[in-house]
Amino acid sequence: MDTERNGAIAPEHTIKSAVENIARQAGEIALDYFRSRSRVLVEQKGHLDLVTKVDREIEEFLTVRLRKEFPNDGIYGEEGGDIPGDSGRIWVIDPIDGTFNYVRGSENWAISIGLYENSQPVFGVIYAPVRDLMLSGGEAIETELNGKPLPNLPPFEPSLASVGIGLHPSIATEDCLEVLRYISDELRISFRCCGSATISLLEVAMGHTDGYLSLGDSTWDVMAALPILKNLGLSHTIDWSNHTDLQTKLRFACGNEDFLVSVRPLLASVGGNVVCKDI
DSSP states (O other), rough: OOOEEEEEEEOOOHHHHHHHHHHHHHHHHHHHHHTTTGOOOOEETTTTTTEEHHHHHHHHHHHHHHHHHTSEEEEEESSSSEOOOOSSEEEEEEEEHHHHHHHTTSOEEEEEEEEEETEEEEEEEEETTTTTEEEEEEEEEEEETTEEEOOOOOOOOGGEEEEEEOOOOSHHHHHHHHHHHHIIIIIIEEEEEEEOOOHHHHHHHSSSSSSEEEEEEEEEHTTTTHHHHHHTOOEEEEGGGOOOOEEEEEEEEEEEHHHHHHHHHHHHHTTTTTTEHHH
């Protein structure tokens, strides 16, 4: 990963430090609103899909800071931000992943900043302010949680396994039911649905779950987490070479190879890696 800062190649540790600092500052802004959320203005963006004044403010903050730190890079944000760059790199940001949780007072939300280069996620920072968890890593940058390296994750053991799931409201009911049936009847493992892809993937990194299965997540939901998890020996089923449009919904799984083998028949039956434009 060759990332420029003010026109020059920046050392990887400088990139990591700079983006973590930006994420932490954004988290402090979001946390201030969270503690007084009765005053937060909430609008309905879609069925069970909320956007707040805070989402837009955090995205604007992240955009300004990233543009200052990496002026040649593009920026793509969930709330509509799309700033072109000339470096070939794009910072893909989700200002608050888990907005529904945020406005209801749950701790399951996070700020996600991922770097997209050569049609691949290459680096990411996730900050969960309520839990004070900072997760980062990527190409040539060791995965760390709050500054401490994370070990590779243990093998997939079905008798002890748990999987996180994300099912977007736009997904057909029969596909959602098939996911639940397959996990319960075929794999016979437990599952969790916390309402935030970023938090679900953070829990995979921490070893709380063994993998993540999603129908309908967006690119900004996963851009930061996937390169972080790659360093821990995990992979995913997304073929990024066919998904260059960042305005997409993804159907995929993430975990170690044994887990991916176990869920590939399910993904085949529900259109895994079939991508449709956001509506």
